[in-house]
Amino acid sequence: MFAEAEATHAAGWFLEHAWLIPVIPAVAFFLIIFFGKKMPRGGSEIGIAAMLASFVIAAGATYQWIQWTHHSEEAIDKTLTWWSSGPLKFSIGQHIDGLAVMALVLVAFISTLVQIYSTEYVRGDRRYTHFFASLTLFSAGMLAMVLAPNMVQFVLGWEIMGLCSFMLIGHWWEEEANARAALKAFFTVRTGDMGLLVGTAMLLAVFGTLDIGGEHGINAMAAAGEFDSKSMLMWTAVALFIAAIGKSGQFPLHTWLPDAMAGPTPVSSLLHSSTMVVAGVFLVARIYPVFHIGLDINVAGHHFNFIAVIGGITILIAAGLAFVQNDIKKVLAYSTVSQLGYMMMGLGVGAWMPAVFHIFTHAFFKCCLFLCAGSIAHTGSHHSFDMKTDMGGLRKKMPVTFVTWVISTAALCGVPFFSGFFSKDEIIDSAHANDYTVFWIIGLIGAFMTTAYMTRATYLTFFGKARGGAAHFVDGHEDHSHDAASDEVHHDVDGLDTHAHPVHDDHHAPLNHGKPLPFAPDDSPWQITAPLILLSFLALVAGYLNAAPFHWHSFEHWLESSIGLPIGEGGIPEPPAFEWVNALPSIVLVLAGFAVSLFLSKKVFFNDEKSPFKGLTERNSLLGAGHRFLVNKYYLDALYEGVIVKSIAHPIAKAAYWVNQNVLDGVVNSVGITGRRTGEWVYRNVDQRVVDGAVNGSGATARGAGGVLQPVQSGKVSMYGALLFGAAAVGALVLVLVNS
Amino acid sequence: MLLNQFLILGALLFCMGVYGVLTRKNAVMVLLSIELILNSVNINLLAFDAMNGNSDGNVFALFIIAVAAAEVGVGLAMVLLIFRNRKNISLDDLSEMKG
Amino acid sequence: MVLASDIQVAQNVGFAIIALMMIIAGVGVIAARNVVHAALSLVVVMAGAAANYVLLSAEFVAVTQVLVYIGAVMVLFLFGVMLTRAQVGKDAELNNKNAVVAAPVALLLFGVLAYVLLKGFSDDKIAATTGNGAKPQDTAVISDLIFKPYLLPFWALSFVLLAAVIGAIVLARKD
Structure with a gap:
């Protein structure tokens, strides 16, 4: 049935049949949809079994791939013509090389753990079956994309993921x-x-x-x-x-x-x-x-390229945003964005191997951090993710969550000998060695910021005084995780609380929890903590697969045939030789970030009411403006929704209105603040005359522009058609004139 | 026969169809003009096919005929629905998109 | 350069007659004051198109055109005209006042198209008239194409038709 694209000598059963890895969850998806509701566990058992089966095959394939790399660099291709349209043929199948195998085993493993975790986390949810169906379909899509032999299958998997993402977010x-x-x-x-x-x-x-x-x-x-x-x-x-x-x-x-x-x-x-x-x-x-x-990556004399620039910008702006979030999941989300920036930057500076290795290590520790956040919300803080109002002081009560969180945080920050250090530091190091100095500095600043915001988040969550939901959990109501009746009480108390919880993760679950692990009686049930322990263990050790300081390069050996380019002259540069001196700046910055953030967190959030740092953002206008800028996410959302989306619906008139409302009002406001500071003269002259004049003038302009353009929006279909055909004709004419 | 005599005829029919789509008020008439456009495309396809001496264009022409049949079916159903709700089928009165 | 042997008088005369008929009928479609007249003009255009397909040695498409278009689609149209109780006589309300915009747009479009066509295919000839490979399109060849390389588009098209049938029923039925 499968036509072998290349004559391969026996590559082992698992490698030959790697195409089963996405097929199993895809079949499982349909089984869950059709039969899940009738199953005793609502279909979750099908999902978990399918993911386990996929993981077993992926693990076998990994083992056989490692054997395979001893004597061959060839990928194992198998394709089947999927469909054709005229002379074009599109095939479906597998393209197994080091990169694909790495991603396969990663996705299958994490999917399995997350499904186990979910059995507890969404227990009793009204769409329990659909939840598992979507998770399984997502895994099928990702796995199909990962082993895609051509771009068509790649797009297919990519779009399935997009769809599942939509269904699961909503x-x-x-x-x-x-x-x-x-x-x-x-x-x-x-x-x-x-x-x-x-x-x-x-x-x-x-x-x-x-x-x-x-x-x-x-x-x-x-x-x-x-x-x-x-x-x-x-x-x-x-x-x-x-x-x-x-x-x-x-x-x-x-x-x-x-x-x-x-x-x-x-x-x-x-x-x-x-x-x-x-x-x-x-x-x-x-x-x-x-x-x-x-x-033009790694071309001599080019110090910038599109990928590296986008990656570098992303590292910094996302890390900046992570500082002002109160929602623990949002901190982690921005941290993810920032780490993805590292991967992109790594690819942009020619550090393919460290970037891919960072995908590998990052998956473990970031997954673990999110699951920790879920564990806290599930058990410790009444489904609230707000660090400032509902957390704090949880370290004693939730030891497993705390320890796994700390290990993963250390890995994320790039503390030496944790996995993140080996991958992230090598990206930074490569940027330096490949002559991308700007991105080297960005990487270092990013490392500093990462440690700082993670320290803040850790401090707010696990240390200090318990607040809100966490206070109920920590102070007194010890039987929270066992006694459903006391949970009802908690919820009543919550209902009476004056501060409204941003309960965006309240999943209407009846609160009959599963069994916790014996050594942590107050922590979350084992379905939650067991994946945490496994993931944090991997967050600790995964880095040693490619530990430059110890000259361990197995990961590189397994994957280097996937790059598609030679290493060395005419391809991507050799990875730099590791020296502790080069790693020193990032280690120092990590420590500095930790120290600064710890100091500020202590001063700002707790204990010291008279601290000069308390309420600093309200008193100092410059810092306040920066804070506001960050809280509003650099106003990008306002830009997208206010300008771009609306300008598609109602073109220029609306955009002019937005400019009037947002930009000019913003100008008015900031100038107004300065005005009050510098006195009456400025107030009379700038605020009253210039700015008001500008506002009125621009308002009139906007009205005028709207008035002129309004007839175009007649709502008459034939008018729109005339514009369409006219524009097409003019466009064609321009092309003809340009080309003749 | 020159290729161009067919292509120019197709272009002429196409532009007539565009004019009809833009000026007609009655929804049925707009659908008629769209048929004109579709036919002009078919003439083009078959002319190119005859020039190149292969049959792919014939296949596409058949597909277009099928799609046109489907389009007329749905289009007339919509016109009927509009007529039932509004008692006329003047497209100019359908201006809910007015901005 | 056009050789004397390439000029096929009969075909060219035929084409000229058909084209003229189609253009006149086309004007009828877009300018008639009467819905039924416009619909009948469209029948003439389609018949002319079918005749053109025969000239282009695409008999199968020509037959399909007659069966599907003139046979089925036009009947549908006439049903539509009757069901919407459009006036069968003259109707001044048939056109809107967009002719001022539509005429220049259509003329510009035609100008651009004609210029490009004349420039691009200045005197390319149709293979059927040059003597080599002049064979009518074999229906067997077309069916081989549809059911082998174009099978997937064919399926997609079947679904489109199915959806259209269901959609038309859903839209038009009275509850």
Whole structure:
């Protein structure tokens, strides 16, 4: 049935049958949908069994791939013609190489853990079966994308993930905010997806094929320079990278990712931190030669390129935003965005291996952090994620969650000998060695900021005095996790509380918890803590697969054939030799970030009411403005929703109105503040005359523009048609004139 | 026969169809004009096919005929629905999109 | 350069007659004051198109055109005209006042198209008239194409038709 693309000597059963890995969850999805409701556990057992089966095959494939790399570098391709249209044939199948195997085992493993976790977390949910069905379909989509032998299957998996992401973010759609977050995520990502479709079509135009691997695949042809037009390749890379920007939450399309935290926590942990969002990074890594050559990466004299710049900007702005979040999941979301920025920057500076390795390590510790946040909300803080009102002082009560959180945080911050250190530090180091000094500095600043915001989050969550929901849990009501009756009481108390909880994760579950682990009687049940322990263990040790300080490079050896480019001259640069001196700046900055943040957290949030830092943002206008700027997410959301979305609905008149409302009012406000500070003269002259004059004038202009353009929006279909055809004719005329 | 005589005829029919779509008020008449456009495309496809001596264009022409049949069916159903609700089928009165 | 042997008088005369008929009928479709007249003019255009397909040696498409378009689609149209109780006689309300915009747009479009066509295919000839490979499109070849390489589009089209049938019923039935 499968026509072997290349004559391979026996590569082992698991490698030959890796295509089963996405097929099993795909079948399971239909089983859950059709029979799940009748099953004793609502279909979750089918999902878990399917993911376990996938994981077993993926693990077997990993083992056999490691054996395989001892004597061969060839990928194991198997394809089946899926459909054809005229002369074009599209196949479906598998392209198994190191990168695919790494991602397969990662996704299957984390999906399994998250499904186990979910059995407790969404227990009793009204759409329990659908939740597991969507999770399983998501895994099938991601796995199908990962082993895609061509771009068509890649797009297929990519879109399945987008759909599942939408369904899972909006899982509790009864609350309007969740439904809106789901729509926002979907549309923002779709904006980028246009790039994927255009880019894929352009790949077909440039190379005449959509196959990724093989002698006549995209990678090989790009690496060998078998294309006509370099500029065409450049635009292809740009279009594809726009898709990666959307999916991986890079600047400026990162705004959907924090809102996506409206979904259930297991979803955030699986889709929006460790697997789906790295799809964009994976795309760049998968067809790296296209980007490397198309965007002039590692060309002498080029110190900037599109990918590195976007990645670098993302690191800094997302880390900045993480400081002002009170919602623990949003801190983690921005942290994810920032870490994805590291991966992109790594790819942008030619550090393919460290970037891919960072995908690997980041998945473990970020998944673990999210699951910790879910564990806290589930058990410790009454389904609230607000660190300031409902957490604090949880370390004694929730030892497992606390320890796993700290290990993962250390890994995330890049503390030496934790996994994040080996991957992140190598990205930073490569940026330095490959002569991208600016991005080296950005990476270092990012490391500092990462430690600082994670220290703040850790402090607020686990230390200090327990507040709100956590206070109920920590002080007295010890039987919270066992006694359903006392939970009812808690909820009543909560209902009477004057401070309103932003309960965006209240999942209407009856509160009969499962059994906790024996050594942590107050912590979450074992279904939650067991995945935490496993993941944090991996967060600790995964880095040693590619530990440059100890000259352990197994990971590199397994994956280097996937790059598609030679290492060394004419390809990507050799990885820099590790020296502790080079790692020193980042270690020092990590420690500094920890110290500064701890000091500030202590001063600002607790104990010391008279501290000069308390309420600093309210008193100092400069810091206050910065704080406001961050809280409003750099006003990007206002830009997207206020300008771009509305300008599609009601073109220029609305945009003028927005300018009037937001920009000019903003100008008025800030000038007004300065005015009060500097006195009556400025007040009389600037505020009253200039600014008011400007506002009135621009208001009149906006009205005028609206009036002129309004007849165009007649609502008459024939008028719209005339505009459409007229514009098409004029466009064609311009093209004819330009080309003749 | 020159290729262009067919192509120009197609272009002429196409532009007539565009004019009809834009000026007709009655929804049925707009649908008639759309048929004109679809036919002009078919003429183009078959002319190119005859020039190149292959049959792919014939296949597409058949597809277009099928799609046109579907389009007329749905389009007339919509016109009927509009007529039932409003007692006329003047497209100019359908201006809910007025901005 | 056009050789004397390439000029096929009969076909060209035929084409000229058909084209003229189609253009006149086309004007009828877009300008008639009467809905039924417009619909009948469209029948003439379609018949002319079918005749053109025969000239282009695409007999199967020509037959399909007659059966489906003139046979089925036009009957549907006449049903539509009758059911919406449009006036069968003259109707001044048939056109809106967009002719001022529509005429320049259509003319510009035609100008651009004609310029590009004349420039791009200045005197390309149709293979059927040059003597080599002049064979009528075999229906067997078309069916081979539809059911082999174009099978997927064919399926997609079947679903479109199915959806259209269901959609038309849902839209038009009276509850």
